[in-house]
Amino acid sequence: MISELKSVFEYYDKEKGIDREKMVDALQLALLAASKKSIGPARELRIVIDPDKGTIKAWARLIVVETVSNPWEEIAIEKARRVKKDAQVGDELDLEVTPKNMGRIAAQTAKQTMLQRLRMAEKENLYDEFKDRTGDVVNGTIRRFDKSDVVVDLGKFEGVMPSKERVSTEDYTPGDRMRFYVKAVEKDGTRGPEIILSRAHVNFVRRLFEFEVSEIGDRTVEIASIAREPGYRTKVAVHSADDKVDPVGACVGMRGARVKNIVRELNNEKVDIIKWSPDPATFIREALKPVKVLTIQVAPDKSSARLTVSDEDLSKAIGRRGQNARLTTRLVGMELNIERDEHAAEVFEGQMDTAAHELETALGINLDTARKLIQGGLGDIGMLMQVELEDISDALNGDEVLAAQVHERIQSYIPKGAQP
Numbered sequence: 001m002i003s004e005l006k007s008v009f010e011y012y013d014k015e016k017g018i019d020r021e022k023m024v025d026a027l028q029l030a031l032l033a034a035s036k037k038s039i040g041p042a043r044e045l046r047i048v049i050d051p052d053k054g055t056i057k058a059w060a061r062l063i064v065v066e067t068v069s070n071p072w073e074e075i076a077i078e079k080a081r082r083v084k085k086d087a088q089v090g091d092e093l094d095l096e097v098t099p100k101n102m103g104r105i106a107a108q109t110a111k112q113t114m115l116q117r118l119r120m121a122e123k124e125n126l127y128d129e130f131k132d133r134t135g136d137v138v139n140g141t142i143r144r145f146d147k148s149d150v151v152v153d154l155g156k157f158e159g160v161m162p163s164k165e166r167v168s169t170e171d172y173t174p175g176d177r178m179r180f181y182v183k184a185v186e187k188d189g190t191r192g193p194e195i196i197l198s199r200a201h202v203n204f205v206r207r208l209f210e211f212e213v214s215e216i217g218d219r220t221v222e223i224a225s226i227a228r229e230p231g232y233r234t235k236v237a238v239h240s241a242d243d244k245v246d247p248v249g250a251c252v253g254m255r256g257a258r259v260k261n262i263v264r265e266l267n268n269e270k271v272d273i274i275k276w277s278p279d280p281a282t283f284i285r286e287a288l289k290p291v292k293v294l295t296i297q298v299a300p301d302k303s304s305a306r307l308t309v310s311d312e313d314l315s316k317a318i319g320r321r322g323q324n325a326r327l328t329t330r331l332v333g334m335e336l337n338i339e340r341d342e343h344a345a346e347v348f349e350g351q352m353d354t355a356a357h358e359l360e361t362a363l364g365i366n367l368d369t370a371r372k373l374i375q376g377g378l379g380d381i382g383m384l385m386q387v388e389l390e391d392i393s394d395a396l397n398g399d400e401v402l403a404a405q406v407h408e409r410i411q412s413y414i415p416k417g418a419q420p
Helices: 002-015 020-039 077-083 102-108 110-130 202-212 247-252 254-265 280-288 311-318 320-332 342-363 367-375 389-395 400-411
Strands: 046-050 055-065 074-076 092-096 137-146 149-153 158-161 177-188 192-198 221-229 233-240 270-275 293-298 304-309 335-340
Touching: 020 046, 055 077, 074 077, 077 092, 110 177, 137 158, 137 202, 158 177, 177 202, 202 221, 202 233, 202 254, 221 247, 221 320, 233 247, 233 280, 233 320, 247 254, 247 270, 254 270, 270 280, 280 293, 280 304, 280 320, 304 311, 311 320, 311 335, 320 335, 342 367, 342 400, 367 389, 367 400, 389 400
Parallel strands: 055 074, 158 192, 233 270, 304 335
Antiparallel strands: 046 055, 055 092, 137 149, 137 177, 149 158, 177 192, 221 233, 293 304
């Protein structure tokens, strides 16, 4: 038992970093509970362990009496004086009550309790070491899965990445070495402290930029805001108080080296770097590039903005499943209402009507046929005079009879001012 105890103490001290006094306290408490079964409810029973010698002894404090009525709390004067010659009735005497089977008790009964308490002590060390590291990025190796959570080996300790902190587009395989954001160190009363890790947190991207871009590290360039949909796209707004510094260029790096390193760490998640502006309208225009914003109306309280874009830019501004609009809204911190520019549409419709009426008058065809020709890219009479009958038929949805009639009208058309 002596050598076994020494080995346990040395292992946890060196490999796990658990203080030896904590281990001794844990084992003493465990053995105290186990020893009561074999010793009985002795008065002030306690267990004393010498970690250097590896010895275990049980002690009780009994009251010296003339006649013993409760053997668990009292000792006869005759027996007491064998231990202490000058013992008197009423004295309290410390007496060793170590049972002969203490070694077996320690090995069988106390083992699980001891390990449990040692695990708690280990987690207390974990909390002490990591409590000030919330917000840091750490390296770890994926070890196993606990239901939908990922358990990560951080060296001396383990961290947990809950399912909601995982990136849906990433695969996690035991043995993979990755970087993680320390979201929190929670001190749970039942399970003990836990290191909560994340790869989906928006600040994971912030920290990667701080590591990769020295200008952000020394505050020459600052990150104004970040919006992220993990695994798909991130928008980062940056600015600099120094007019000589290009904040976007500093983050991109020479030939895009800096941002490429970040994108690689994020498993090819798209990252847009945008120049921040104190003017909301300018900031919105920058955030939506390359979409050209035609008009912007910002609410007086700057909580929302209404903007218009051209019909062809509308889908780009909104993005696939509304992603671009959502990210831009989060980035600028305003509710954005993106609409089609109705004025441009009205102008276009007016131009189509004018062109259709010109064809109607010149060729003597109905307005509907003229519109179909224009929509088919044949809105100019000069062009119509050069195309084949088949092209006209295609523009008229394959109506060969109507196409032949139009072709005949084109052949007989005489431009104004021309000699018949």
